[in-house]
Amino acid sequence: MSDGAIDVIEKEAGAEPRNGERRRGIDRVIMLLEALLRHRAPMRVGDMAKMIGAPRSTTYEIVNSLLEAEMLENVGSEGYVYFGRAMHLFGWAYSHHxxxxxxxxxxxxxxxxxxxxxxxxxxxxxxxxxxxxxxxxxxxxxxxxxxxxxxxxxxxxxxxxxxxxxxxxxxxxxxxxxxxxxxxxxxxxxxxxxxxxxxxxxxxxxxxxxxxxxxxxxxxxxxxxxxxxxxxxxxxxxxxxxxxxxxxxxxxxxxxxxxxxxxxxx
Amino acid sequence: MSDGAIDVIEKEAGAEPRNGERRRGIDRVIMLLEALLRHRAPMRVGDMAKMIGAPRSTTYEIVNSLLEAEMLENVGSEGYVYFGRAMHLFGWAYSHHxxxxxxxxxxxxxxxxxxxxxxxxxxxxxxxxxxxxxxxxxxxxxxxxxxxxxxxxxxxxxxxxxxxxxxxxxxxxxxxxxxxxxxxxxxxxxxxxxxxxxxxxxxxxxxxxxxxxxxxxxxxxxxxxxxxxxxxxxxxxxxxxxxxxxxxxxxxxxxxxxxxxxxxxx
DNA sequence: ACACTATGTCTGAAATACCAGACAAACTAA
DNA sequence: TTAGTTTGTCTGGTATTTCAGACATAGTGT
CATH class of the missing domain: 3.30.450.40 (GAF domain)
Structure with missing residues (x-):
């Protein structure tokens, strides 16, 4: 898991937030969900934070909100998180509307x-x-x-x-x-x-x-x-x-x- | 307008809904999606605003963000909005994880x-x-x-x-x-x-x-x-x-x- | 034992996201 | 036409959220 060289993935191509830029919670949520979809497996909060380039403290708050809404859910007991039941319901509604x-x-x-x-x-x-x-x-x-x-x-x-x-x-x-x-x-x-x-x-x-x-x-x-x-x-x-x-x-x-x-x- | 048909969703989980108080974007998003699920049909932005008890201007901003992320999508050409494709993908990921x-x-x-x-x-x-x-x-x-x-x-x-x-x-x-x-x-x-x-x-x-x-x-x-x-x-x-x-x-x-x-x- | 790294929680403070409200335009009904 | 409604957009001000960083705790490897 730990690679020798510590290349924290500098965010991919294009406009990335200047160091110390503030972002809206909504945008963080969107980025987080998309990152999770790309990753296609439960992730830990710390890794999500890295993936979307957000501070850990912020990420925890967002994740907790989404957990409460069942848009995310805990997987296993090691702090892994993935999509939750609410997502299934929303998605089903979409595909049957x-x-x-x-x-x-x-x-x-x-x-x-x-x-x-x-x-x-x-x-x-x-x-x-x-x-x-x-x-x-x-x-x-x-x-x-x-x-x-x-x-x-x-x-x-x-x-x-x-x-x-x-x-x-x-x-x-x-x-x-x-x-x-x-x-x-x-x-x-x-x-x-x-x-x-x-x-x-x-x-x-x-x-x-x-x-x-x-x-x-x-x-x-x-x-x-x-x-x-x-x-x-x-x-x-x-x-x-x-x-x-x-x-x-x-x-x-x-x-x-x-x-x-x-x-x-x- | 007569709001007979539209029930206001007072937020259940989390913070208590003091009247006329400011809320986080994330919470608005959650309430909005839940309202849409309950309503089970495309809605107009104005009605959503009433349903979740948010200012119209705020609701527009949120809806536009979600539209851009394909979490919502326009239905018809009269300003109606419903769940979008991304929701389907998230939901599918959930149910197969x-x-x-x-x-x-x-x-x-x-x-x-x-x-x-x-x-x-x-x-x-x-x-x-x-x-x-x-x-x-x-x-x-x-x-x-x-x-x-x-x-x-x-x-x-x-x-x-x-x-x-x-x-x-x-x-x-x-x-x-x-x-x-x-x-x-x-x-x-x-x-x-x-x-x-x-x-x-x-x-x-x-x-x-x-x-x-x-x-x-x-x-x-x-x-x-x-x-x-x-x-x-x-x-x-x-x-x-x-x-x-x-x-x-x-x-x-x-x-x-x-x-x-x-x-x-x- | 040690040195390192990661997790989850808190805090103060400043940048800003949300809000109230205004506005033009479109639509309706008389 | 008028009067009333709703839509979608924009703006300025401030209450609040995001952020950086610290902290205690837990885990890993040597």
Whole structure:
């Protein structure tokens, strides 16, 4: 745990508070929750303080307030803290507040139950791709992923659909240069990526094989809103070695369901 | 404006609400989110301000901060605001952070898929009962309920299990007198309720027929933690007219699954 | 034993976040 | 039109919150 060199992570890129700057409690809360989400595991108050660059005393006060509100909760007995029950309730309220989202969730459930495969609902968050919800396939060796984790758009099948409305110039501005580099070091050529986007838009689906990792075959189909825009995709995450007939069967099913969820627009 | 429809949430936990006093932003945030949860629908900023008893200017500032963080989001174009995407992500992180909860969710999914009935995970929040998660039965006429809504404990089957560790005196202190009154005006006798609790604890399940409403038969089974305490229940919400054989079949299934989720303890 | 580091709580003091209230603009109803 | 309401924004002043730092205690490693 203790590294030799004591590099307290100087806050990442951009405007950071001058030494001895004061911040609002609200902003601290927001930073803290986002830090916790990125970290994806219970943290101790001291580490949170470092992560968000806040004084320890302040952090304790904030954390205690949030604990009392059940927005955070103690995990274990060693001072670790993570999201609390209230968050679950707020989040649930969010995802059910409109009928369209509810239909999407039901479809997700049905697709998962019928096929036994991992199904995801995806979208964008800023200039990254995120899994908004998912149903993991059952069985001991599932391929699964965490909701809320941000991934470079070019790594994903869904990303190729979600960017369909942009022209090349917009795309160049939108996607950070580093995001073309895959985890294994390969680089995706911009021209190829742009061509993929065009193709995906035309055929109304997108597939990637062993792109972000070696063992998955992803297929995505667009959910269109009332104006024909694509903000969400439905997608299957399959083992790469899934045989072709099964794949096309699943793709057809996915496209049909995604079309069923698209709003009026036609 | 007539404030008939809007209840003011006086802050319960923490500092006392002296009239016209200054409050911290954090506390305002907490009150605001709780108010929004209770209201269960998008609200306008002005109404929120009234609900939490905050000045409008302050409320605008807070809401804008939360909007920027995606903890809230605009709904429609008329200034309505509701929970945002970040809440969904936080909530998802909460409900998956520990393996036990994940197992519970899987069981919920399986139970719903196998039986086609409405299944719920229930617990306490303060001195009220809440549905923590649920899977609604499919079909046009489902019996469903909202996650996060608080209900008086005596109205519920699960409540009878969740209070099993309390003696009569503690129960009397814990449950507000008004909570014995059912929506249709009937009053549950305390003695009877206490007896129900004892019975539920002995038999390891609890059932209620047409209690909180006229059309549901509820059955609940306890999930025990490592110390044998009951913090959660699994429960079916059935139509009252479900035939007896089907009911006992479901009850057996429910008890078996809940037992499977209970932790080592013995 | 020692030296170090981290936790959780308190305190005084100053920077500022919150509040009251004003304002223009939009909307409603007569 | 007028009169009344509500929305969203802005400003100045001050009551309060954030901050730095100290402290006792607990844990870790040599």
């Amino acid at each position: 409109n009928a369209h989202y509810r239909r999407i969730i039901e479809t997700l459930d049905r697709l998962a139950a019928e096929t036994g495969e991992t199904v995801q609902l995806c979208g964008l968050r800023g200039n990254k791709y995120v899994v908004l919800d998912c149903r993991d396939s059952p069985g001991p060796f599932r391929i699964s992923s965490d909701v809320g984790v941000e991934v470079p758009i070019p790594w994903t099948a869904s990303g190729r659909l979600l960017l369909g409305h942009m022209n090349e110039e917009q795309l160049r501005d939108f996607i950070p240069a580093g995001d073309y580099k895959l985890p294994d070091g390969r680089i995706i050529a911009q021209a190829e990526f742009f061509a993929d986007i065009a193709t995906a838009g035309q055929q109304g689906f997108s597939e990637t094989a062993a792109l972000a990792d070696r063992f998955t075959w992803c297929m995505a189909a667009p959910i269109q809103d009332g104006h024909g825009a694509i903000n969400r995709t439905l997608c299957f995450v399959l083992p790469v070695d899934t045989p072709e007939p099964r794949r096309s069967e699943l793709l057809a099913l996915l496209r049909e369901r995604a079309r069923g969820l698209s709003l009026a627009g036609d | 520990n393996a036990h909860y994940r197992r519970i969710i899987e069981t919920l999914d399986r139970l719903a898929a196998e039986t086609g009935e409405t299944v719920q995970l229930c617990g306490l929040r303060g001195n009220k009962y809440v549905v923590l998660d649920c899977r609604d039965s499919p079909g046009p006429f489902r019996i469903s309920s909202d996650v996060g809504v608080e209900v008086p404990i005596p109205w519920t089957a699960s409540g009878r299990l969740l209070l099993g560790h309390m003696n009569e005196e503690q129960l009397r202190d814990f449950i507000p007198a008004g909570d014995y009154k059912l929506p249709d005006g009937r009053i549950i006798a305390q003695a009877e309720f206490f007896a129900d609790i004892a019975t539920a604890g002995q038999q390891g399940f609890s059932e209620t027929a047409a209690l909180a409403d006229r059309f549901t038969w509820c059955m609940a089974a306890p999930i025990q933690d490592g110390h044998g305490a009951i913090n959660r229940t699994l429960c079916f919400v059935l139509p009252v007219d479900t035939p007896e054989p089907r009911r006992s079949e479901l009850l057996a299934l429910l008890r078996e699954r809940a037992r499977g989720l209970s932790l080592a303890g013995d």
